[in-house]
Structures are given as structure tokens and as C-alpha cells.
Amino acid sequence: MTNAIAIDSSALDRLQAGFDFDLDWFTTWSEDSLPEGVARVEVGDTIYFLGPKADADSNLLVIEIKKKGLFDALAPKHRPEAFLRLVRFGRSESKSGRHPLPISWSPYHAESLVSFRSNSGASGEHARIEADLNPHGTKHAFAYDISREKRDLYRAEIDYNAFDAAVAGLDDAVIAMLSRLPTPVRGDDTRVELPELANRVTLGRSLDAWLDGLLTQRQLDFVKVSLTKSLRLVGAAGTGKTLSLVVKCVSELRKHMNGTEGYRSLFLTHSQATVELITQAIASMDHEGIMARSKASYLKICTLQELANEAMKYDLDGLEPLSSDGLEGRALQLEAIEAEIEHVQRSDWVTAKSRCSEGFCKGMSSIRGTPAFRTFAREVANEIACVLEADGVRQSAQRRERYLNEPRKAWMMYLPDIEDRRVILMIYDRFRTFLKGVGVLGADQMIADYLGFLDSNRWDNIRHREGFDTVFVDELHLFNRQERMTLHHLMRDDSKAPVVIMAYDSKQSVRDTFNGLNDVSGGVAGLSRDMRLGETERFELTEGFRYTPEIARVLEWIDQGFPAAGISEELGFDWRPIGLGSMKQSGERPILVRAKSTLDIWNCVFPRARDRAKSLQKGKRVAVLCASEALFKRYSEAGEYRDWFLPISDREQLSGLRHAGKRFVFSMPDFVAGVQFDTVYLIEVNDGEVEEGPYSTGSLRRFVSTVYLGASRAEQVLEIYSSEERGGASRVLRHAINNGALDVIDIGDLQ
Structure with a gap:
């Protein structure tokens, strides 16, 4: 009977890159499904998955799986996601007794113990995995149980027998792995075979394979440029922006691999799904173990909302962000705003509409569920995010009065009359009251708080330790104006020009998040000025790798349909x-x-x-x-x-x-x-x-x-x-x- 699965750190790196397994793998634990370079060894009641760098001193993730254990408690369709969450858990390093898990996993800490959700909220599965970050004071990790409730971990009684047996058998497992005949090397040893999804950014190729001929000349020019200022990488969908950004990121890490100065790099995305994609892409490209060998260097991959939540420590006040996922947070926020518009329609709007402009009346009078209502609600959401929260209108009567009377910029919501703006304030006040009532912070409230923190004496004193030398941003077109304003603050040395490397395609922004830019040809770009980045260098990719010439032609003509006005x-x-x-x-x-x-x-x-x-x-x-x-x-x-x-x-x-x-x-x-x-x-x-x-x-x-x-x-x-x-x-x-x-x-x- 198998009591535990034990996975060493080099095997976790390979598993993080992704592999294709059937649902019955969680009962057979077959070696056939494992990625290249990961060996399966069985010692006693423990199955070991060992990578190419496994030795007697390897750190292990031990997962207890005996009958009624970790995976038996989940429906088969939910097991893959739970397992991959454990792989990510095993790869990341805990600090000061806490573990850098995504807040969308709802982590709960109790000294060295932690619990987190086994699956995404959308799955409908609410089970929680429980683990010990430092069992017996070691650097191993032990996932010992799964529960349907958020239990008090301080009272947890843990049986460490399966963990102790797995650690004790590691020597024998490594010897058994090394005694096997070596697997013949394939003709193309730069490629790691990955399933389709993990393959879609890096194709399983190594960093050197990309640098030595797989990149186009324009991609290579971008990757090799010196980081003395911020860079903008633009291109249509399918031109390889994310790939180029990942290659640039790993390439810069390798340059600092043997340094002692402590190079700190941040890779920001707008959604948790993209965090997972980038994490897998970097793991699949890092054939040299750059991440593991860069002892003094550091790479953090997360959403901006995760970064803000870590800094603000809302959990200490019993508060919770609406979401750590930028896209999910905006969707949930939009639903709440739509509900508050409906409430105003049934109350104050009855007397206010006679004083409002004709166009505003048409939007406010539209019926929820129609395109007109959704359009109007999006405009209101942008106004709340980029004007009301950004300018701190909630804070004083003076700021509210200024909002009502000051001239409006072209990118703002069309509100020609003061009474239009009064109704917006009604909706805003109701929206804030709703969030306060349920004990959560909206996405824009959190970013507004974070901007205040980044402009504080506290951050000024710790930024050299906690800030970053380089910030990579994928899908910048999904970041709104307020979110973009945080990026230059994240640099650890504010006496130097910010180094922010951003990839975007403004025409993929379905949320109007690029409101407020004012770019002009020549001189300093308005995007750079808006983000306070100073001089930036622009690179454009024009070769599509994903679609046929016929589809590319359709995209070119759809592109002509964008309204140019403004x-x-x-x-x-x-x-x-x-x-x-x-x-x-x-x-x-x-x-x-x-x-x-x-x-x-x-x-x-x-x-x-x-x-x-x-x-x-x-x-x-x-x-x-x-x-x-x-x-x-x-x-x-x-x-x-x-x-x-x-x-x-x-x-x-x-x-x-x-x-x-x-x-x-x-x-x-x-x-x-x-x-x-x-x-x-x-x-x-x-x-x-x-x-x-x-x-x-x-x-x-x-x-x-x-x-x-x-x-x-x-x-x-x-x-x-x-x-x-x-x-x-x-x-x-x-x-x-x-x-x-x-x-x-x-x-x-x-x-």
C-alpha cells in the first residue's frame, strides 16, 4: 500500500513546466506520464519522483495519499488542479514562517502550518489542503490532509509517520535511480517534451536554443538591448510578445546568476492564469537551473493585486480583497456597480433624471442585461477606477466639490452636466457602502491604498530591500491608468531611470483600460510620461506565428474598424x-x-x-x-x-x-x-x-x-x-x- 508521494525539488521544476496525465494517474502514479528527466522509484510504502539533480540532501515535498487521504477526498476531475497547486506550493520558498501563496487560494497560516484551497472558486470545489512548511524543523514540506472546512490549525493533530518514512528512504531512492541504465539522448537535446498548453509559449526549448537562432531578428534585438531605460514591446496578437518577454527575463537573470549584489526582478501580469503560464514558461526554458543557482538573485511572478495585498497586510485588519486576479476583480466589481445602478434607478433617479443631460439619461434608463446598460456600467466603472478612487474623492467635501465643477479631460466619461456627476457620486457612495458591508476591498480601492503606500516614508525606507531592479509587465493593455501609475514606484533605486519592460497590444484591450494616454510621435511618449518612466525605447513585432496568411488578412481589415476619433x-x-x-x-x-x-x-x-x-x-x-x-x-x-x-x-x-x-x-x-x-x-x-x-x-x-x-x-x-x-x-x-x-x-x- 502506498502511503506517500515524495517529490524532490528538481522534479518539481519539471512538473511545474506541465505534463499530460489521465485522471487515473492519481491511482497508478505511472512513470509513463512523467516529463522527461523525472524518474519514478518505489521504496517501502513511498513512491518517489526524482529529477536529474536529486541527491541525499534534496528538499522534498511529501504528499500523504493513503486511503481516504489527500486525493481520495476529491472528485477525479478536481485532482489535477489540486496536484498542480501542490507542485507550485512545493517549488516556492517560505519566509519567516509564511508562504507566498496567491491570495486567490485563501491561505491561512498558523506558525509552520498552512491551509489553502485545493481548487479555483469557479470549480465549485471548496476543499482545503493542509500542510506543514517545516516538519520537525526541516526544509522539507509535508501535505498531510484535506478538509472541507477552514479548521483551526493551532489545534491540528498531525501524524508524521508517512513523512518520516519518506525522508528516511530518500538515500535508497536516489541510489536506485542512479543505478538505472541511462536513457538514450535524443537527437534534439534542447527540447523538453511538454503538453500543448505548457508548450504554447516556449515550445519546451532552452534559453540558448532561442537565443541561438529561434528568435526573429526583431525579437533578438529586443532581448539583447541593454537595460538602461524602460522598453516598450508592441505587436499584434500572435507575434511572440510574451515569448520575447520571457526570454528577456531569463536572459537577464542568467547575467546576474553569479553576482553577489542581489539582483531583484519582478514579473507582473494581470491575471492568475497568466502567472501560472509565465511560471511554467520560465521553468520549461530554464534547462540550466538558473533559478535554483541564482542564490543572491530573486524573481517574483505575481499579479499587481497580490503585490498590493502583501504590502498592505489587509488580513491583519480582518479585511479581504475582492480578488487577487485583476480580471476577476474587475468582473466582480462591474457586477456590483451594475447592481448599484439598478438601486439608484429605483430610488434617487426618479427625481434626478429631469436635471441630467439627454445622453446620460439614456444610459441611466437602460435595462440591465442589454448592451446599452453594460456599456453605461463600464463607463461608470472606469470613472470610479480612474477618477474617483485615483483622486481620493471620497476623502473630503472639498474634493467632491472639485470633482463636480472642474473641467473634464477628454478621456473621462462624457458627463456634460454637474447633475450627471452628482448621480455618479450616488452610485459611487452606494458601491463603497456595499463593499464595506461585506468586509472586502474593491480592486481600485486596493490599488489606491497601494499608491499611497508607495508614496510613503515607510516605502522610501525599505524600497532598497524590497524594491526591484527590473520590472517586467505582460499584457500592459489590461492595466488601467491607476494601476500603471504604480510601476515606476516599484524600483529599488529611485535615483536612476526606471527600468520597466512592458509588452502590450492596445487593440486587445476590451476594457478601455488605456484611457488617459496621450502619445505623440517624436519626443517623450505620452505612455511613458503618464507612467513617469522618462525616455523609453519602442520595439515592434510584425510577424505572426499562430495563424494562416488568410486569417492575418482578416485581422488587418478588422483593425481598420477601430474608431480613430480620440x-x-x-x-x-x-x-x-x-x-x-x-x-x-x-x-x-x-x-x-x-x-x-x-x-x-x-x-x-x-x-x-x-x-x-x-x-x-x-x-x-x-x-x-x-x-x-x-x-x-x-x-x-x-x-x-x-x-x-x-x-x-x-x-x-x-x-x-x-x-x-x-x-x-x-x-x-x-x-x-x-x-x-x-x-x-x-x-x-x-x-x-x-x-x-x-x-x-x-x-x-x-x-x-x-x-x-x-x-x-x-x-x-x-x-x-x-x-x-x-x-x-x-x-x-x-x-x-x-x-x-x-x-x-x-x-x-x-x-
């Missing part, structure tokens, strides 16, 4: 029309399919996607992506085809893709950003999604970004669907249709 002046070079060259062979021409109704799309696309998913070879994925938020919920709740697809309603669920089997994915473009599919059916690209009015320009900009992001997920086949009952094909597609990039057919003529 934002082209704001973003300058970063908003000019894209010019894409595809590195892939030609494929099928994308099509626009015209349907009579949403029901016609449902009955056509879902069976079509199922048949396509079944016909593709292993590793090829199919996605149905909905461009309409309101209709996405309706499709998700419909039951007829429910067993055919894997729903993805937030980015944390992306880890489940590897276990989708022959099911296709059903999601929205925003939730699968960074993931590619062989075939994409982009549905509900309707003109009715954008209603005319004072907020239509921002609404159109967001919708074009959604369509652009969705279309760019396709590698080989792209089919776009519109419904006549919802306005027909969106104006976003006009240029692609008129210039022959999209073939237009009726749904009844599909083959």
Missing part, C-alpha cells in the same frame, strides 16, 4: 494600422455566415464544433467564442448540448483545457486570451451589440477589440457568425467583406 491621437504609433506577415502556410479563407436568429446559430455551430473536435488529431483544439456578453450567459445555461463542450468563464479555468478530451471549448475571447485553437467559431458578431449614443465610440472600440481578440485565437480555420434578428453582421467586418478577406454565405448553404 484614441489615435492618444496612442499615436501604438494605434496605427497593423501590418502582419504570417509565417505559416496558406489555409482556408475565413467565412462570415449569416443566420436568421440566435437559435439558428445554436443549432448549427454547436454540432459543427463537436464534429470538428472529433475529427482533429490529439492536441488540436476547437473553440466556440461568443462576442456578446449577454448572449454568452444564455448559451452557457442552455442544456441541450451541455456535454459537448468545456465552458470557460474565467481565465483561472484555463488549466482544465488539457483534460477537455474531444470536447470543444465554449467561452468569450477575453477569457482565452493567450490560447490558440486550430478552429474558432466566433458567434454573435452583430451590429446590435453597439448602440448609438454619447458612449457609442467607447462601446464600438471595446467590441472591435473583442472581435479582433476572438479572430486572432484561430490558427487554421475561422468562421464568423451573425444574426439578422440582432442587427446582422457588425460594421466591424465591413472592410474585411468589401476587400474579399471574408467569404459571405447563408447558414443554409454551409457544407
Whole structure:
């Protein structure tokens, strides 16, 4: 009977990079599923997974698995995520009795003991894994139990027999591993075989393999430039921005690997899913063990919300952030704001509307669930995030009065009358009262607090110890104006020019988070000025690696549909029309399919996607992506085809893709950003999604970004669907249709 799994640190590095296992692996623990370089050895009642650097002094993660133990308590479908959380737990180092776990895992500490959620909230599984960070005072870790409640760990009674046996058997396990015949080396020894999802950034290649010929010249120029100032890496979807950023990050770490000065690097993302992706990408590229050998250097990979929560220590006051995930936090915040708009509609709005502007009245009077209401709510959310919270309007009557009367900037929400702004303050006050009532802090409240901390004497005194020499930022287009303002404060030496390396594609920003930029050609870029970065150097990637030339052409014409008014002046070079060259062979021409109704799309696309998913070879994925938020919920709740697809309603669920089997994915473009599919059916690209009015320009900009992001997920086949009952094909597609990039057919003529 197997009592425990013991994994050494070098094996954890390989497992973190990802591997493909079936659900029954948690009963067989088969060696066949393990990544290259990880050996399975059995000694007594313990199974060891040992990496190439395992020895008698290796640190172990010991997981108790005997009957009714850690994994028996979970449904089979929830076990992979729980195991991968344990792998991440085992790889990160604890400091001062606390462990740097994501706050979305809801960690609870009690001296050397810690518990955390086994699965994401979206899974519906609320079990908690319990572990000892320093069992018997050692540097090993021991996951000993799983519980459905947040137990008082101070009263926990722990049986260490399985742990003691695993540590005692390590010598014999290493000897058994070393006594095996060496595995023949493959012809290409720069490649680590990884499953599709872990493969999608680095392809399993080493750092040297990328530097010695796999990068394009433009990517190489970016990676090799000296870090004397901040860098901007821009490019359309699929041009290799994240890969280039990861190569640059690992390359800089290697330069400081043998240094003693303590190089500190930060890699920020906007979602927990991207944190996992970057962590896996760096682990898969680090064939030399740079991370393990860089004793004086340090790399932290996290969201900005995690960083803020660690600094502010809200838990000491019994407070909890709405989310540590930037995207999830914004979604939850938007739901709360929508609810407060509804409350105002039923109360104060009755008397206030006669004094407000016509356009504002139209937005405030719209019905929840309609595109007009969602557009208006997003505008209100941006106003709260980038104006009210950023300027501390809550703090005094004087600031509220200034908000009501001072001239408004062009990027702000269109509120021509003072009475419009008074209603916004009503919504804001109700929103703050709601958050206070449930004991949580909104995403923007947390960032506002963090900005205050970064401008404090306290931070000034500890920044040399806690700050960073280099800050990498992926998907900067998802960071709003207030979030971007934190970045220059994070540098450990404020006497030098900030070194912030950022990758972004402003046209993938479906949330209007790039409001407030004022870029101009020549001189210091407005983005740099807005972020207080000083002079920056810009690199642009123009070669697409993911999609066919035919899909690249559609993207170029969709790009022409972005409304230029206002934002082209704001973003300058970063908003000019894209010019894409595809590195892939030609494929099928994308099509626009015209349907009579949403029901016609449902009955056509879902069976079509199922048949396509079944016909593709292993590793090829199919996605149905909905461009309409309101209709996405309706499709998700419909039951007829429910067993055919894997729903993805937030980015944390992306880890489940590897276990989708022959099911296709059903999601929205925003939730699968960074993931590619062989075939994409982009549905509900309707003109009715954008209603005319004072907020239509921002609404159109967001919708074009959604369509652009969705279309760019396709590698080989792209089919776009519109419904006549919802306005027909969106104006976003006009240029692609008129210039022959999209073939237009009726749904009844599909083959």
C-alpha cells in the first residue's frame, strides 16, 4: 500500500513546466506520464519522483495519499488542479514562517502550518489542503490532509509517520535511480517534451536554443538591448510578445546568476492564469537551473493585486480583497456597480433624471442585461477606477466639490452636466457602502491604498530591500491608468531611470483600460510620461506565428474598424494600422455566415464544433467564442448540448483545457486570451451589440477589440457568425467583406 508521494525539488521544476496525465494517474502514479528527466522509484510504502539533480540532501515535498487521504477526498476531475497547486506550493520558498501563496487560494497560516484551497472558486470545489512548511524543523514540506472546512490549525493533530518514512528512504531512492541504465539522448537535446498548453509559449526549448537562432531578428534585438531605460514591446496578437518577454527575463537573470549584489526582478501580469503560464514558461526554458543557482538573485511572478495585498497586510485588519486576479476583480466589481445602478434607478433617479443631460439619461434608463446598460456600467466603472478612487474623492467635501465643477479631460466619461456627476457620486457612495458591508476591498480601492503606500516614508525606507531592479509587465493593455501609475514606484533605486519592460497590444484591450494616454510621435511618449518612466525605447513585432496568411488578412481589415476619433491621437504609433506577415502556410479563407436568429446559430455551430473536435488529431483544439456578453450567459445555461463542450468563464479555468478530451471549448475571447485553437467559431458578431449614443465610440472600440481578440485565437480555420434578428453582421467586418478577406454565405448553404 502506498502511503506517500515524495517529490524532490528538481522534479518539481519539471512538473511545474506541465505534463499530460489521465485522471487515473492519481491511482497508478505511472512513470509513463512523467516529463522527461523525472524518474519514478518505489521504496517501502513511498513512491518517489526524482529529477536529474536529486541527491541525499534534496528538499522534498511529501504528499500523504493513503486511503481516504489527500486525493481520495476529491472528485477525479478536481485532482489535477489540486496536484498542480501542490507542485507550485512545493517549488516556492517560505519566509519567516509564511508562504507566498496567491491570495486567490485563501491561505491561512498558523506558525509552520498552512491551509489553502485545493481548487479555483469557479470549480465549485471548496476543499482545503493542509500542510506543514517545516516538519520537525526541516526544509522539507509535508501535505498531510484535506478538509472541507477552514479548521483551526493551532489545534491540528498531525501524524508524521508517512513523512518520516519518506525522508528516511530518500538515500535508497536516489541510489536506485542512479543505478538505472541511462536513457538514450535524443537527437534534439534542447527540447523538453511538454503538453500543448505548457508548450504554447516556449515550445519546451532552452534559453540558448532561442537565443541561438529561434528568435526573429526583431525579437533578438529586443532581448539583447541593454537595460538602461524602460522598453516598450508592441505587436499584434500572435507575434511572440510574451515569448520575447520571457526570454528577456531569463536572459537577464542568467547575467546576474553569479553576482553577489542581489539582483531583484519582478514579473507582473494581470491575471492568475497568466502567472501560472509565465511560471511554467520560465521553468520549461530554464534547462540550466538558473533559478535554483541564482542564490543572491530573486524573481517574483505575481499579479499587481497580490503585490498590493502583501504590502498592505489587509488580513491583519480582518479585511479581504475582492480578488487577487485583476480580471476577476474587475468582473466582480462591474457586477456590483451594475447592481448599484439598478438601486439608484429605483430610488434617487426618479427625481434626478429631469436635471441630467439627454445622453446620460439614456444610459441611466437602460435595462440591465442589454448592451446599452453594460456599456453605461463600464463607463461608470472606469470613472470610479480612474477618477474617483485615483483622486481620493471620497476623502473630503472639498474634493467632491472639485470633482463636480472642474473641467473634464477628454478621456473621462462624457458627463456634460454637474447633475450627471452628482448621480455618479450616488452610485459611487452606494458601491463603497456595499463593499464595506461585506468586509472586502474593491480592486481600485486596493490599488489606491497601494499608491499611497508607495508614496510613503515607510516605502522610501525599505524600497532598497524590497524594491526591484527590473520590472517586467505582460499584457500592459489590461492595466488601467491607476494601476500603471504604480510601476515606476516599484524600483529599488529611485535615483536612476526606471527600468520597466512592458509588452502590450492596445487593440486587445476590451476594457478601455488605456484611457488617459496621450502619445505623440517624436519626443517623450505620452505612455511613458503618464507612467513617469522618462525616455523609453519602442520595439515592434510584425510577424505572426499562430495563424494562416488568410486569417492575418482578416485581422488587418478588422483593425481598420477601430474608431480613430480620440484614441489615435492618444496612442499615436501604438494605434496605427497593423501590418502582419504570417509565417505559416496558406489555409482556408475565413467565412462570415449569416443566420436568421440566435437559435439558428445554436443549432448549427454547436454540432459543427463537436464534429470538428472529433475529427482533429490529439492536441488540436476547437473553440466556440461568443462576442456578446449577454448572449454568452444564455448559451452557457442552455442544456441541450451541455456535454459537448468545456465552458470557460474565467481565465483561472484555463488549466482544465488539457483534460477537455474531444470536447470543444465554449467561452468569450477575453477569457482565452493567450490560447490558440486550430478552429474558432466566433458567434454573435452583430451590429446590435453597439448602440448609438454619447458612449457609442467607447462601446464600438471595446467590441472591435473583442472581435479582433476572438479572430486572432484561430490558427487554421475561422468562421464568423451573425444574426439578422440582432442587427446582422457588425460594421466591424465591413472592410474585411468589401476587400474579399471574408467569404459571405447563408447558414443554409454551409457544407
